[in-house]
Amino acid sequence: MPKNISKRPKIAIYDFTDCEGCEVKLVSVKERLLHLANRFDIVNWRLGQEQIKDGPYAAAIIEGAPVTQDEIDLLRELRKKSKLIISLGACASIAGIPGIMNKSERTKWYKKIYGANYKPRGLDALPLSAYVKVDHAIHGCPVDEDELIRTLEELLSGKTPHYRGYSACLECKLAGNQCRLLNRQICFGPITQGGCKAVCVSGGSPCYGCFGIREEANIPTLVKILRKFASEKEINNHVTMFFNQIPEYKNAFKQALKNYTK
């Protein structure tokens, strides 16, 4: 335990609307959690503790998409109270699975699921960056433990965490997986940031790009390869799994599909 407790950076951990799986990952950091708990002072974490301290915080680590007005207001307040805002996982970083639901469709589904008289709380499922400046995104659905530790340690030592400069393909090759693209299966690995250890493809599942699109990703070339065996509809469906609320990503695919010629 460090002697000067007050010098430990004050951290707040928040969850908005999501599955809390990234927080489960945070808990499963196990013994490393203790080591971290000693270097940070987690002063606010509803899932883990009752005692809460108000800001200012050195960093607010936020999981989930702000779906309700209350969450949006709280997010804006946290931005004012925190030096850094770190998004934890796909929902916070890119809206992820909740983002599959389009705003224009919500009213219809409230009626179908809750009935005609229901007064909804939710407005729209968007990433944190739709409302405030995000200093760093820890990507993944869920996040990877090692990436989580790496990012937190870089933050602790005062560095700006960096993103992986390579695609998920590198880790996929290292894992010894067969290439899904060569097997004529849709895969976003080539445009996706590494760090995930290609855990989905190793398990036999598709890569939907939950680690976020890496810098200098070549979407037109990927689309060209995909169109050899997949329809436009199938590719668009794949895009909506995690990227539905990121116009920049969606437009890049739209443009590439439009420009595609055999």
Add this chain to the structure above:
Amino acid sequence: MPKKQNLVMERSKEYIAKIEGHGSLAINWNKNSVKLNLLEGERLFEGILVGKTLEEMHWITPRICGVCPIAHNLASLASSEAALGIKISDQTKLLRRLMQIGQNVQSHVLHAVFLALPDYIGIDRITELNKKDPKKFALALTLKELGDEIAYVMAGRNVHPTRTTIGGFHNLPSKAELKNLLDGIKRSIPKARALIKIFQGLDYPELHVNLELLAQKSDEVISNKRRGFSIADYKKNIEEKVRDGSTAKFGAYQGEGYMVGSMARLWHQSFYKKDVSQFDINFTNPFHNNLAQAVETLFELEDGVKIIETLLREKLNSTTAKPAKNPPLRGIGAIEAPRGGLYHEVRVNKKGVITYANIITPTVQNLTSMETSATELLKQHSGASQKELKHLIEMLIRAYDPCITCSVH
């Protein structure tokens, strides 16, 4: 001038800590009644699924809940397979049951130790246990780690499975991995016994509630009070009421609230015929749900040993079962998730695109019972101060192990 809002402090006072998701208590001291408000944002999963393909269902639904993703994965697979008329092999059933065991151990240890235990031993957060009693902390971590390990080997990851597919598995664990797992489980069984001892030794608040316990057993849902119902009729029997000020629905069985989860399963012997009398579980005290979770952790691991030993004797077959010629295109998948009975229902068109989905989670079913039990607690502890009562009710809600993220899916 309006008072400056401080949402950080207001919400932290309002939301119940150490439960999954956002909920608050409204205690009416004059009427001696308790209301739960579920305030999680709606994600509308039943809408998200429509238009997606059947092969994506078990990919999407685990994201309902990061604590019980395997349960959602398995329920979706079962509903999809029913819709396609697929009969999975006995070996696939065993492999999936092992996934479920990993899920139950992960979730029970996370809940009983990390979220509920601090209440009983007077600490705020579980990391404080490391200073107070490092041996107990190490024991809990080992068991949590083991649950994660089973999930990694069987499902491909501890949160959100990657290895499963309709009809079976994309990838099977190797025999060496299974053997390793077996050794790990065998080593941990004494630790699971020690966990039960810890939970047997706790000072549980006194509470007597005439609990109705419902659990799945083969194709039925059975009750300790009334006639049960067939899983095929789940929708007719489990009513979901929409309430103002709550984004979760409140479940009832023909008008009455009931409890699902570890206590109900042990009572009805859902998974195994084992005598629980030696553990002194009081089936009318909801706080004993935490003890029941510790007992189930041991039983699940013991069952895991048997399953792995069977699997090691067999040849592992990685072929997946194929759809029937004229499948019904609609199916129900039911499973006992860590917190109780979980129901997924799906309909697809001939192209395999989902046209309808319905999901009923365990916490939705427990919510009504939570309120009744809390109201009983107010009556039975009428001598306590309002502050003490509020704390006891928060403890009670935690003991029920609600997953609000699941209930508002």
